[in-house]
Amino acid sequence: MSITSFHPPVRTLMGPGPSDVNPRILEAMSRPTVGHLDPVFVGMMDEMKELLRYAFNTANELTMPVSAPGSAGMEMCFVNLVEPGDKVIVCQNGVFGGRMKENVERCGGTPVMVEDDWGVAVSPEKVEAALKANPDAKVLAFVHAETSTGAISDAKTLSALAHEHDCLVIADTVTSLAGSPLMVDDWQLDAVYSGTQKCLSCVPGLSPVTFSQRAIDSVTSRKSKVQSWFLDLNLILGYWGGGGKRAYHHTAPINTLYALHESLVILQEEGIENSWARHQKNHEALRAGFEAMGLDFVVPEDQRLPQLNAVSIPDGVDEAAVRAALLNEYNLEIGAGLGAMAGKIWRVGLMGYASNQTNVLFCLGALDALLSGMSAPINSGVAVEAARTAYQ
Amino acid sequence: MSITSFHPPVRTLMGPGPSDVNPRILEAMSRPTVGHLDPVFVGMMDEMKELLRYAFNTANELTMPVSAPGSAGMEMCFVNLVEPGDKVIVCQNGVFGGRMKENVERCGGTPVMVEDDWGVAVSPEKVEAALKANPDAKVLAFVHAETSTGAISDAKTLSALAHEHDCLVIADTVTSLAGSPLMVDDWQLDAVYSGTQKCLSCVPGLSPVTFSQRAIDSVTSRKSKVQSWFLDLNLILGYWGGGGKRAYHHTAPINTLYALHESLVILQEEGIENSWARHQKNHEALRAGFEAMGLDFVVPEDQRLPQLNAVSIPDGVDEAAVRAALLNEYNLEIGAGLGAMAGKIWRVGLMGYASNQTNVLFCLGALDALLSGMSAPINSGVAVEAARTAYQ
Numbered sequence: 001m002s003i004t005s006f007h008p009p010v011r012t013l014m015g016p017g018p019s020d021v022n023p024r025i026l027e028a029m030s031r032p033t034v035g036h037l038d039p040v041f042v043g044m045m046d047e048m049k050e051l052l053r054y055a056f057n058t059a060n061e062l063t064m065p066v067s068a069p070g071s072a073g074m075e076m077c078f079v080n081l082v083e084p085g086d087k088v089i090v091c092q093n094g095v096f097g098g099r100m101k102e103n104v105e106r107c108g109g110t111p112v113m114v115e116d117d118w119g120v121a122v123s124p125e126k127v128e129a130a131l132k133a134n135p136d137a138k139v140l141a142f143v144h145a146e147t148s149t150g151a152i153s154d155a156k157t158l159s160a161l162a163h164e165h166d167c168l169v170i171a172d173t174v175t176s177l178a179g180s181p182l183m184v185d186d187w188q189l190d191a192v193y194s195g196t197q198k199c200l201s202c203v204p205g206l207s208p209v210t211f212s213q214r215a216i217d218s219v220t221s222r223k224s225k226v227q228s229w230f231l232d233l234n235l236i237l238g239y240w241g242g243g244g245k246r247a248y249h250h251t252a253p254i255n256t257l258y259a260l261h262e263s264l265v266i267l268q269e270e271g272i273e274n275s276w277a278r279h280q281k282n283h284e285a286l287r288a289g290f291e292a293m294g295l296d297f298v299v300p301e302d303q304r305l306p307q308l309n310a311v312s313i314p315d316g317v318d319e320a321a322v323r324a325a326l327l328n329e330y331n332l333e334i335g336a337g338l339g340a341m342a343g344k345i346w347r348v349g350l351m352g353y354a355s356n357q358t359n360v361l362f363c364l365g366a367l368d369a370l371l372s373g374m375s376a377p378i379n380s381g382v383a384v385e386a387a388r389t390a391y392q
Numbered sequence: 393m394s395i396t397s398f399h400p401p402v403r404t405l406m407g408p409g410p411s412d413v414n415p416r417i418l419e420a421m422s423r424p425t426v427g428h429l430d431p432v433f434v435g436m437m438d439e440m441k442e443l444l445r446y447a448f449n450t451a452n453e454l455t456m457p458v459s460a461p462g463s464a465g466m467e468m469c470f471v472n473l474v475e476p477g478d479k480v481i482v483c484q485n486g487v488f489g490g491r492m493k494e495n496v497e498r499c500g501g502t503p504v505m506v507e508d509d510w511g512v513a514v515s516p517e518k519v520e521a522a523l524k525a526n527p528d529a530k531v532l533a534f535v536h537a538e539t540s541t542g543a544i545s546d547a548k549t550l551s552a553l554a555h556e557h558d559c560l561v562i563a564d565t566v567t568s569l570a571g572s573p574l575m576v577d578d579w580q581l582d583a584v585y586s587g588t589q590k591c592l593s594c595v596p597g598l599s600p601v602t603f604s605q606r607a608i609d610s611v612t613s614r615k616s617k618v619q620s621w622f623l624d625l626n627l628i629l630g631y632w633g634g635g636g637k638r639a640y641h642h643t644a645p646i647n648t649l650y651a652l653h654e655s656l657v658i659l660q661e662e663g664i665e666n667s668w669a670r671h672q673k674n675h676e677a678l679r680a681g682f683e684a685m686g687l688d689f690v691v692p693e694d695q696r697l698p699q700l701n702a703v704s705i706p707d708g709v710d711e712a713a714v715r716a717a718l719l720n721e722y723n724l725e726i727g728a729g730l731g732a733m734a735g736k737i738w739r740v741g742l743m744g745y746a747s748n749q750t751n752v753l754f755c756l757g758a759l760d761a762l763l764s765g766m767s768a769p770i771n772s773g774v775a776v777e778a779a780r781t782a783y784q
Contacts, residue, residue, distance in 0.1 A: 003439045003660065005416075006653050008426045018646060021425045024397075029647065030422035033413045033595055034400045035725045047395045067597065068460035071642040072622045099621065106619050197643055203425055205459065205597060205645030227619050229494050230464045248730065250463040251589055253597030254410060255421065256648055261398050268395065333427045338640065 011327070012354070014363055015335035016147050016308060017175070018197035018204050019351035021259075025202055028262035029255050036252045044261060045240065045252075051264035055177060055200070055272065056192065056210045058184035063210040064240040065196070065260055066231070067253050070174045073193030073207025075103055076231040077170045080219045081139055081191055084108030088139040089130050089167070091122040093153070094146035095339045096172055104141075107227065112137065118146075118340055119310070121303040122153040124161060131165040140167045145176035147198075148338040150310035150347065151299045152180060156187040163188055168218060174198060177208065178267055179279045179307035179351060190215040196256075199279065199307055201352025202263035205256050263352075275352075279306040282355045285390040286348065289364040292386035293371075293378045298345055307355065309348040310341075317376045319343060322367070330366045360387055403719070404746070406755055407727035408539050408700060409567070410589035410596050411743035413651075417594055420654035421647050428644045436653060437632065437644075443656035447569060447592075447664065448584065448602045450576035455602040456632040457588070457652055458623070459645050462566045465585030465599025467495055468623040469562045472611045473531055473583055476500030480531040481522050481559070483514040485545070486538035487731045488564055496533075499619065504529065510538075510732055511702070513695040514545040516553060523557040532559045537568035539590075540730040542702040542739065543691045544572060548579040555580055560607060566590060569600065570659055571671045571699035571743060582607040591671065591699055593744025594655035597648050655744075667744075671698040674747045677782040678740065681756040684778035685763075685770045690737055699747065701740040702733070709768045711735060714759070722758045752779055 013020045034041050045064075052063045066073045078100070082088055086109040090100045093116040104111040112134050114126045122142050131137065140162035144155045159169045168190045176182050179199030184192055190212040197204035211219075211233070219226075219233050226232040230250065238247035267275060283306030290297070290311055298310040313319045319336065323346070326332040335347035348363060364383040372380035405412045426433050437456075444455045458465045470492070474480055478501040482492045485508040496503040504526050506518045514534050523529065532554035536547045551561045560582045568574050571591030576584055582604040589596035603611075603625070611618075611625050618624040622642065630639035659667060675698030682689070682703055690702040705711045711728065715738070718724045727739035740755060756775040764772030 003443055003657055005420065005657055006423075006436045006439070006650060008423055008432060008436075008650070010424045011426050011430070013425065013427060015427055017643060018425050018427060021647075026422040026424070026647070028397065030418040031398075031400055032402045032418070033405065033410050034403050035405060035407055035410060036596070038403070038719070038725065040400060044398045044400075047398070051395055068464060068622070069642045069645065072460060072464075075620065075622045102621050106617060106621055195643070203645065203647040204428070204643040205648055225498060227498050228467065229491065229498055230460070230467045250461045251409060251587070251596040253461065253595065253645075253648065255413075255418070255595040255651075256597055256645065258398060258400070259647075265395055265397055327430070333430065 009331055012332045012359060012362065014349050014354055014359060015333045016347045016349050017195065017351060019201050019349055020354040021203055022201050022263065022266060022353040024266060025259045025262045029203065029259035031258055033254050036254060041254065048257065048261050048264065051261065051268060052208050052210065055264060055267055056184045057182060057186065058210050060184065060210045060212055062216060062237065065257065066207040066209055067250060068207060069205055070193060070195035070207045072231065073209050074099065074172060075228065076209060077191040077193050078103035078107055079226050079228045079231050080233045081168060081170065081215060082107040082109040083222055083224050086139065087112060087134055087137045088141055089114060089134060089137050091127060091142035093120060093122050093151060094118050094143065095148035096143045096146060100141050119149045119151055119298045120300060121151050122158060124154060124157045127158055128161050131161055131167065135165065137167055139170055141170040143172040144182065145173065145180060145305050147175045147308060148341060149298060150305045150308040151303050152176065152305045155189065159187045159189055168215060175305065175308055178272065178275050180305060181276055184210055196260055196263070199352045200263045200267065201354065202260050203256060205253065206260055279350065279355050282350045282357065282360050283309065285357065285387040286350060286360045286364070288390035289383035289387035292382040293368060295378065307349060307351045309350065310345045312345055314371065314376045314378055317371065317374065319346065322370055325370050326366055332363060332366055357391060401723055404724045404751060404754065406741050406746055406751060407725045408739045408741050409587065409743060411593050411741055412746035413595055414593050414655065414658060414745040416658060417651045417654045421595065421651040423650055425646050428646060433646065440649065440653050440656065443653065443660060444600050444602065447656060447659060448576045449574060449578065450602050452576065452602045452604055454608060454629065457649065458599040458601055459642060460599060461597055462585060462587035462599045464623065465601050466491065466564060467620065468601060469583040469585050470495035470499055471618050471620045471623050472625045473560060473562065473607060474499040474501040475614055475616050478531065479504060479526055479529045480533055481506060481526060481529050483519060483534035485512060485514050485543060486510050486535065487540035488535045488538060492533045511541045511543055511690045512692060513543050514550060516546060516549045519550055520553050523553060523559065527557065529559055531562055533562040535564040536574065537565065537572060537697050539567045539700060540733060541690060542697045542700040543695050544568065544697045547581065551579045551581055560610060567697065567700055570664065570667050572697060573668055576602055588652055588655070591744045592655045592659065593746065594652050595648060597645065598652055671742060671747050674742045674749065674752050675701065677749070677779040678742060678752045678756065680782035681775035681779035684774040685760060687770065699741060699743045701742065702737045704737055706763065706768045706770055709763065709766060711738065714762055717762050718758055724755060724758055749783060
């Protein structure tokens, strides 16, 4: 055996995440490792919490990054808030609602499913009916921005309904954080998790979370121990909790936290409203290009995420061959469909650093050239011009 | 709020981990991010598994890094192997045996504790007695190298005893991997977890694990679902499993995996036996220096880990002030005591890249200067010379 250093190609990442990482973030991550109990590291953690509060629009004291990917952030929300026997209303309109259901079941809870078609927003009417039919429900869980379809749901309305029925709210904001308006306090979301590799344009591996006082009260008054030691908020509070002495819990992923800190500094420099506006503007240009070509969006116009654009594959096109050609000839990654959408859609991400004019025009040009070369039924040669016009 | 980029100081890390990271690894981590389903990334993952098999001395197919720190690796072993009602014999001779007990309880299992004093190896006689007294036990769990005390236990003998009594073996090798001989196949260890921030000198955040066929058979024949979705081996097998199609499970921490790959390439270049010998040699020099000063080791000589040197605080010395002065005046981090050892010992790590002559002499010189400046009851001025002699 003789394996040598790994040198990845330089891709443009326009799939569902990871998105292109800002070079500033890659550089920050390679700074010298310090100890996880070093006072300078502890000071950086305090800044991180403040920066995350800015990104989440919250004053929640318990706002921090979980030392693992978004799916562990999801699990942290469920294992802490759901006890055996608890009833949880779970909205499903894509892949990730299904994963929430799995989480409820593994906590010994009872999921009550509210199903919507993949590609549309969660229906507030269905949610209200489920809340009325299940007055003993403890939690309402939904995905704010479905990464598998590109649909955004009305988190504010869903949360208000939940609180009218005395339910806590768990919200998946993996793809919305920093890309679409997200107001944790105004909307009264109780347990919120996200990811670093989407609109924060950081490397993957961490899951920012934030918990309201209502959520913390629920955790501290549990009858049973949290089933996960690694994700037990009672223990993590002692580590990430405010001021004073930190209890050792686990060794934090120091350098990845440098990266997240830098990405949040960049977000603060741009201003979060400006980040939302930039995502919207680039989406509109990409949409103009796709529409000119004749590619159809999966999601109705008023429910589309600007950062994740799902379009149907034109008839007769070998979608995997197109993605492979984009990757091999253009070093450009776009996403395939997941679950029920596999083989039917492409998912084109414009997330964080990757949400820019260069990427929009590059992607449209490459896709146009490939599809017309394959005699796909599209209007070729008009996409880039339409996007360029949209920018003017 | 205006928070700026974080620029850490350059420390020398001689605590219980993280250890100094090889600059090659920091550079590797900052290479361009690719997608987690990109064929070149999948190829890198295959190399990673092969490199980890080399480090663990195993042919186990299921050998991979968990996308979270060592405590999540520990939890993965327990949640997959322990079902409600299962009896687990847990050896405790430091902090981490206690964490294993917590894990067993949170899985609904019954821990049977085998207690040894902190600072000595696990007693095979006590383990044998516990196995005889508990013929219904399913698992024996122990820590190979106790990071809280610096004691190494006889994993080969403990494992042989477990198998004589039809028990599976869970072994914590967080601090032993790459620093002390570890033979997963020869010793028939079934579920083994480690960390990246100790003798691999990689950044923290990942937990290499390896599972024997016996362990996998136990997982696939479970009566109940694994309580953790994120750590369920049945799902992770579909992602990290050999060849063919990868099922999406979670977004891998791409750049941290670049770092681990590089650290394993470095280990392969050095040769694992050479790495073990280097850790031993530097330990002997540090020991010569400590003994010349009059600092006493906590662990009996034949049970000492070369990579983690625990010594008692001399009478009348303010141990926290010494650590603070080392950090502030020398940029040198050494470790405090954990749990029952807090305030009583220092833990000086010589792990991975940090296990070298420069660090040994630097640490001895700095500690000697500080302690003699504080009028501590030590023989001052002789430590560095003793270590230098040991190197000859």
